[in-house]
Amino acid sequence: MKLEQAIQSNKFKNETQKAALNVLYTAWWLKTSMSKGLKEFGLTHEQYNVLRILKGKYPEQICVRDIACRMIEKNSNVPRIVDRLEIKKLVKRTTSQFDKRETVITLTQSGILLLEASTKSIDQNMETLSVLNETESAQLNKLLEKMRSLEE
Amino acid sequence: MKLEQAIQSNKFKNETQKAALNVLYTAWWLKTSMSKGLKEFGLTHEQYNVLRILKGKYPEQICVRDIACRMIEKNSNVPRIVDRLEIKKLVKRTTSQFDKRETVITLTQSGILLLEASTKSIDQNMETLSVLNETESAQLNKLLEKMRSLEE
């Protein structure tokens, strides 16, 4: 769907302004698609993101700060997301032996199982959705990274 | 900044998967940049979006449903965003004469003034941030719209 239809507007100053809105809208669309798939596993998009980060290091442990700096949305309140994962017994919190300020998070067995099942479903979903080939995707990555080149 | 640095990971299955994450991260980055600029006006990103939609039709009135379908994030809770704009006296709520179920929203004079000031600041900010030229932006728009082509 063209952006014009999606947000019922065609008053863009130029292609650059439209591109910014298009990125925002596409991100919303992607998140929504993912969330739909995650629903049957009782996970939110963000909880899934945290589980994936933990999996990436498993069986190595990882502290809250390290999770935070790997999150896509940098202002995520990781302790609170971990709260919910802990209630569902998908992760375990422990105080680090080496630095008692640090809280170390570990995936539980059921966390691993749920992540595997949901990842399979999500990846399949993404596979179906992805109409861009590798060359186009690479081009998109290049443009997005150029767009962000003034990032501090 | 490369996505790899931003989220401290280089374990992407392929360029297509990376592109999805890159869109999500870029959207977060854009929102954050915009929000910083809006802060001095006491507006959130979403409140600003609603004000812009109202401006787009001004002086014509527009109901809550029409605002909602023009929002970038389609699940926005428009009545609640309007609540906050109303408290700040930036908009006015009236029940439609033609259909008493509809709530019609109008910009107040101070809403218009605030929007003008903030738009000027935001546009200037965006101008500075935009390193993509028109051709590149058009290419980006094309890729994003292709990415979403399976949209229902």
Next chain:
DNA sequence: AACTAATACATGTATATACATATAAATTAA
């Protein structure tokens, strides 16, 4: 006309973002 269904909005709840502040532990400075 009375009943049913649909629509528009408001409101409630859970979770998240964004940011400020509090608390405990570790590091550095005096």
Next chain:
DNA sequence: TTAATTTATATGTATATACATGTATTAGTT
């Protein structure tokens, strides 16, 4: 070694998203 500073996490508050439910009004059906 004590005091000050920094760091890691938790917690509080306002606003937002996501979705369910409630309520009033309109439209449609019998």
